[in-house]
Amino acid sequence: MRVTFLFFLSLIFVSSSYSNELNLFTSRHYPSDLILFKKFEEKTGIKVNVINAKSKVLEKRLLDEGSKSKGDVLFLADAGALYSAEEKGLFAKYNESRSLKLVPASLKNDYWVGVTKRARIIFYNPNLVNYNEIKNISYEDLSSKKWRKSIAIRQSNNIYNQSLVASILEHKGEDFTREWLKKLVKNFSRKPQGNDRAQILSVAAGESKLAIANTYYYALMLSGKKGDDQKKAAQKVEPIFPNQNDRGAHINISGAGILSYSPNKKNAQEFLEFLLTKEAQTNLCNSSFEFPIIQNVSTNKLINNIKNFKEDIYIDVSTYGKRQAQAFKLMKKAGWN
Numbered sequence: 001m002r003v004t005f006l007f008f009l010s011l012i013f014v015s016s017s018y019s020n021e022l023n024l025f026t027s028r029h030y031p032s033d034l035i036l037f038k039k040f041e042e043k044t045g046i047k048v049n050v051i052n053a054k055s056k057v058l059e060k061r062l063l064d065e066g067s068k069s070k071g072d073v074l075f076l077a078d079a080g081a082l083y084s085a086e087e088k089g090l091f092a093k094y095n096e097s098r099s100l101k102l103v104p105a106s107l108k109n110d111y112w113v114g115v116t117k118r119a120r121i122i123f124y125n126p127n128l129v130n131y132n133e134i135k136n137i138s139y140e141d142l143s144s145k146k147w148r149k150s151i152a153i154r155q156s157n158n159i160y161n162q163s164l165v166a167s168i169l170e171h172k173g174e175d176f177t178r179e180w181l182k183k184l185v186k187n188f189s190r191k192p193q194g195n196d197r198a199q200i201l202s203v204a205a206g207e208s209k210l211a212i213a214n215t216y217y218y219a220l221m222l223s224g225k226k227g228d229d230q231k232k233a234a235q236k237v238e239p240i241f242p243n244q245n246d247r248g249a250h251i252n253i254s255g256a257g258i259l260s261y262s263p264n265k266k267n268a269q270e271f272l273e274f275l276l277t278k279e280a281q282t283n284l285c286n287s288s289f290e291f292p293i294i295q296n297v298s299t300n301k302l303i304n305n306i307k308n309f310k311e312d313i314y315i316d317v318s319t320y321g322k323r324q325a326q327a328f329k330l331m332k333k334a335g336w337n
């Protein structure tokens with residue numbers, strides 16, 4: 001119902017007749033993003049029309065509209081989602097100008113650029129797991145017998161999990177990943193279900209020893225924005241960044257690109273540059289609890305003590321998209337529902 005309403009509303013927006021405007025298709029859902037877009041409007045005189053829906057809905061709409069589309073910028077979470085849109089020819093190349101040069105090469109390609117960053121890490125219950133037994137953990141270790149029936153994780157159709165497995169595939173190869181997945185599934189504490197916050201809740205309740213979740217969900221729970229119960233639950237768990245003694249923790253991005261049929265490409269380019277300014281980075285990450293892409297940006301106090309960790313920068317995030325189908329197939333085969 002909500003999506004239908006937004007869809008209808010967006011049709012009105014997109015057909016409006018501003019001479020200087022930008023039609024932004026975004027899957028982000030933070031009210032503070034809208035305040036940021038207002039700042040862009042004030043700065044540039046370019047009116048931003050926001051079309052908000054889930055990434056697959058946006059992708060389908062853009063494909064259906066084809067060359068008639070008025071969309072200028074597509075802003076999505078997960079490199080896999082960006083890759084999917086890229087594969088379907090939805091993006092035009094952008095110019096790597098100004099602030100866009102500051103984005104590390106592994107977090108962008110010719111068609112889209114990383115805007116915010118997140119890590120997919122482990123959360124443990126200190127009443128059930130001693131820090132010393134987990135401090136050096138790697139993703140590879142999650143398949144160890146030691147963690148039999150201990151791990152809470154969401155379903156295999158979740159794109160964040162597919163990206164994580166894609167990264168294992170890239171680093172360790174298919175044979176290793178196949179065996180690793182078989183053992184990992186045996187270590188699930190329950191049938192995969194729920195979102196990332198549900199995994200943290202399971203650990204807080206003592207039902208699972210470990211949860212796999214993205215960093216910003218933990219901070220979101222700590223913030224109290226999801227209610228007192230979730231805040232208390234998050235306070236009962238501890239984050240651990242895996243693979244700190246080798247390649248670093250798995251990171252992913254939300255990112256944006258200019259659409260192929262964009263009628264306002266110059267505005268779209270300006271908007272991308274704006275998203276990578278210090279001002280925009282501060283705003284985007286403060287509300288979403290993600291990590292900034294560029295250096296020297298102050299972050300929300302709830303992530304200040306978890307932002308210094310070794311990141312896996314040896315892998316280009318585009319790889320997640322390229323290997324996602326292969327990852328999903330192996331996950332299914334291993335019995336990951």
Ligand SMILES: [Fe+2]
Nearest residue numbers: 077196214217
């Ligand atoms: Fe998310």
